[in-house]
Amino acid sequence: MSERLERRYRRLLRLYPKAYRRERGAEILATLLDAAESGHPRPLRREVAALVVSAMRVRFGAVAGSxxxxxxxxxxxxxxxxxxxxxxxxxxxxxxxxxxxxxxxxxxxxxxxxxxxxxxxxxxxxxxxxxxxxxxxxxxxxxxxxxxxxxxxxxxxxxxxxxxxxxxxxxxxxxxxxxxxxxxxxxxxxxxxxxxxxxxxxxxxxxxxxxxxxxxxxxxxxxxxxxxxxxxxxxxxxxxxxxxxxxxxxxxxxxxxxxxxxxxxxxxxxxxxxxxxxxxxxxxxxxxxxxxxx
Amino acid sequence: MREPTYFILAALQDQPLHGYGIMSRAEELSRGRVKLATGTLYAALDRLTGERLVRVVDEQVVNGRARRYYELTATGLEALRAEAERMAEAAKLVTEHPNPRRSARRPGQPGVMPA
Known part of the structure; x- marks a missing residue:
């Protein structure tokens, strides 16, 4: 189960740009797996949706600032x-x-x-x-x-x-x-x-x-x-x-x-x-x- | 300040925490109201790091998993306290307000009008 989930998360993380993935990918994956193994796992659908939206925002350069x-x-x-x-x-x-x-x-x-x-x-x-x-x-x-x-x-x-x-x-x-x-x-x-x-x-x-x-x-x-x-x-x-x-x-x-x-x-x-x-x-x-x- | 941001900063008051540590502490402090998804947490951490409200203090590999620890900066603590004071002021308007309607409804007692 855990390996399957890890593979799935790894695939999803590819949505982030390469440079971001190199910097943050391992850390995000660790947090996703920690959360999945905890007593109160987040619903998978919610985790997936948040990852997709966040990756798209990073990839398409949504500007932060005033x-x-x-x-x-x-x-x-x-x-x-x-x-x-x-x-x-x-x-x-x-x-x-x-x-x-x-x-x-x-x-x-x-x-x-x-x-x-x-x-x-x-x-x-x-x-x-x-x-x-x-x-x-x-x-x-x-x-x-x-x-x-x-x-x-x-x-x-x-x-x-x-x-x-x-x-x-x-x-x-x-x-x-x-x-x-x-x-x-x-x-x-x-x-x-x-x-x-x-x-x-x-x-x-x-x-x-x-x-x-x-x-x-x-x-x-x-x-x-x-x-x-x-x-x-x-x-x-x-x-x-x-x-x-x-x-x-x-x-x-x-x-x-x-x-x-x-x-x-x-x-x-x-x-x-x-x-x-x-x-x-x-x-x-x-x-x-x-x-x-x- | 948005509620998730408030509880992320509040989670880091005592000690530096890694990603999952922040998620569970924020959930605990907010009594289950703030359940951050991982993607949302990292988008917030990117923003808060950019605004210098939090910073990375340590990186470790534990059981083959990469962990980065975040701590509150002086600016972050200041922003958190300012927000807490603002909310406390706003709460006082209600909690310290003498409620005339409640006293008026008590049986056998005349209603008390505020001065």
Missing amino acids: PGQVWLSALRVAVLVLIAHATAQSAVHAIRAVGAEILMVRTYPLTALGHPAAALAGVAALMAIGRGRYRLGVALVGLAFAAAQWAMSWLPIEARPALGEFWQLPLAAAVSVPLVVCRPASGRRAMAWLLAIPLTAAVLPTAFDEVGWGLYLPLAVAAGCLAWSALDARAAIVGAVLLIGASMSTLSYVLPGWVDAMSGENPVLLSAYLAAAAVSVCVGAVLVRLRART
Whole structure:
């Protein structure tokens, strides 16, 4: 029985990161076995659930600290996700333009070069902010936005805010303000943030699905973030920022001159975005406060 | 301060203890209310070590099992005492309150109003 239990606990301990396991693994295992052999053993299910949650928190870097530090860290992640999403969208445009030129399906104007330029500036911004160089990061976000606008210059300027891809970079710049002022610590693996580009392309809307079911993706992603906030309170705040970004383009439809273009479901969608953003912010704020207690 | 944290710190008042020692002492002191799961205990110990409220004082291998002993730091003791005083103050509001309703209900006695 004891050997079987030990094997089971050893398997579960693999959920912790290797470095943590090396430091703590033997000690945690000893405590688990001591507790199991005691007169008052904890229910196995409870021990397993606590181990899984604790391991996930260690592995996915839930930040400990004052509420202010956790909020700054959450805003930093939100900025990185917004930049990754904008970069993914520019990359999608660039790939589409290059593909069409190669296949000679369609000829693009010179301004289409703005798409790869925006994607490159986005990659540079992602790395700068990932490394904690916030001023440089915001400057690169500005550059990426200018390049993306140049690429979209075929569309009248007043029409662009209604595009799903318009708001990520301005919002990233706005959310970066507290980062530039307070300079939160950066993570050790800044390069890993580049993986967020294909990830956001996969789970958030891009130019390919602008008016289709892609509009519901931010809600699905925010719901996922809300679930993830059980492990890391920052996730709810990141989800809220993503929803605010999605709301802004939908809100632009409601502006004068765009009512005609508004499809029937948009007011409902906008309300859903805003309601979900409000819920996410509240959940995030409560969780950050709860976790900050000793 | 959360209740489990309070009893983890209280468990370490007398002497340094290892993981299971902390769990059983916290359960005993809280009269069975705080039953820490191992994963929860180590998450709390990581946090408390980071905040310098507890520290590791000794490491041993007993019967082939690794044991690390934790003790309360001066900051930890201060935080624990501050929390105990806060709770005692809060408890006084109720325990030292003259209860007019109870005395009013006694048969054959007139109710006493607080001054």
